[in-house]
Amino acid sequence: MISLLSIIAVGFFLGMRHATDPDHVIAVTTIVTQQRDIKKSALIGAFWGIGHTLTIFVVGAAIILFGLVIPPRVGLSMELSVGLMLIILGLMNVRSFMRSVPARHAQAASNTVHSHPHRHGDYVHTHPHGHTPEAHSHSDEQTPLARLDRLFGRAASYQALRPLVIGIVHGLAGSAAVALLVLTTIRSTRWAIAYLLVFGIGTIAGMMVITMSIASTAHFLGKSQRFSHRLGLASGLLSLAFGLVLAYQIGVVHGLFTGHPEWVPK
Numbered sequence: 218m219i220s221l222l223s224i225i226a227v228g229f230f231l232g233m234r235h236a237t238d239p240d241h242v243i244a245v246t247t248i249v250t251q252q253r254d255i256k257k258s259a260l261i262g263a264f265w266g267i268g269h270t271l272t273i274f275v276v277g278a279a280i281i282l283f284g285l286v287i288p289p290r291v292g293l294s295m296e297l298s299v300g301l302m303l304i305i306l307g308l309m310n311v312r313s314f315m316r317s318v319p320a321r322h323a324q325a326a327s328n329t330v331h332s333h334p335h336r337h338g339d340y341v342h343t344h345p346h347g348h349t350p351e352a353h354s355h356s357d358e359q360t361p362l363a364r365l366d367r368l369f370g371r372a373a374s375y376q377a378l379r380p381l382v383i384g385i386v387h388g389l390a391g392s393a394a395v396a397l398l399v400l401t402t403i404r405s406t407r408w409a410i411a412y413l414l415v416f417g418i419g420t421i422a423g424m425m426v427i428t429m430s431i432a433s434t435a436h437f438l439g440k441s442q443r444f445s446h447r448l449g450l451a452s453g454l455l456s457l458a459f460g461l462v463l464a465y466q467i468g469v470v471h472g473l474f475t476g477h478p479e480w481v482p483k
Contacts, residue, residue, distance in 0.1 A: 225415050228411075228416040228417070229415050230419060232418065233419045233420065233422055235391070235416070236266070236420045236422075236426075237423060239459065240303060240387070240459065241427075243382065244306060244383050245427065245428055245431075247307065247309070247310050247452045247456050250448045251429045251433055254432065255267060258431065262424050264419055267384065269391075269420055270420060272393045273416065274414065275353040275392075277395055277413045281413075283285075286382075289478040289479060293472075293473040294473065296344065297464060298466045299388050299460075300463035300464035300467060302383060302460070304456075304464065306453070307457030308453070309453070310449050311453040311455025314453065474479075
C-alpha cells in the first residue's frame with residue numbers, strides 16, 4: 218500500500234512540475250493571452266493536458282510493454298516538432314498583433330472616418346472605418362471569425378482543437394524520457410502503466426493552474442485592448458525566439474541534419 222501511494226504521489230507531483238517546463242508554458246501563453254475568462258482558460262489547459270497525456274500514455278506504454286526502441290533521428294525529429302510548433306505559434310501571435318495595429322493614412326479621407334475597437338457579432342477588431350456602409354472597408358461576413366464559423370460552425374469543440382494538438386506534439390517530445398524513467402524505477406508493468414496515467418493527471422492539473430493564472434493576471438492587470446495586444450506580441454516573440462533556439466540545438470548541435478545524430482531522452 219505504501220509503495221502504491223508513493224507511486225501515485227510522486228507521479229502526480231512530477232506531472233504538475235512537468236507542466237511548468239518553459240516550452241510548455243510559452244506554448245499555452247500564446248493561446249491564453251487573448252483569453253480573460255478563467256473558466257475557458259482552465260479548459261484550454263485541460264485540453265492541452267489531455268493531448269499531452271494521450272501521447273505520453275500511448276508511446277510510453279509501447280516502450281514499457283513491447284520494449285520499443287526509438288532511434289536517435291526519430292527522437293530528435295519528435296523534439297524538433299516542438300520547436301517548429303513554437304515558431305508557428307509565435308508567428309501567428311506576431312501576425313495577429315500587426316493586424317490589430319490601426320492603419321495610418323497620410324491624409325484623412327473624411328472626418329467621418331475614424332479608428333476604434335468595434336464589433337462584428339462576437340468578433341472585435343480595430344481599423345479605420347465609418348458608420349455608413351460605404352465608409353466601412355468590409356462586410357460582417359469578411360472577418361476571420363465569420364470565415365472560421367463557416368468552416369467549423371458545425372463542430373462545437375473546434376476551439377479545443379488547438380491546445381489539444383499542441384499537447385499531443387509536446388507529448389511526442391517527452392514520452393520517451395518519461396517511459397524510460399519509469400522503467401528504471403518501477404519493475405511492475407501494471408504499476409508502470411498506472412504511473413503514466415497518474416503522471417498525465419498531474420500534468421493536466423498543473424497546466425490548468427498555469428492557464429488560469431495567466432488569464433487572471435491578464436484580467437486584473439490589463440483591461441485595455443492595448444495591454445492585451447502587447448502581451449500577445451511579447452508571448453509571440455518569446456515563442457518565436459525559443460522555437461528558433463530549440464530548432465538550432467536539435468538540428469545542428471545534436472546533429473539531426475547531419476549523418477551522426479546524438480539523442481538522449483530528457
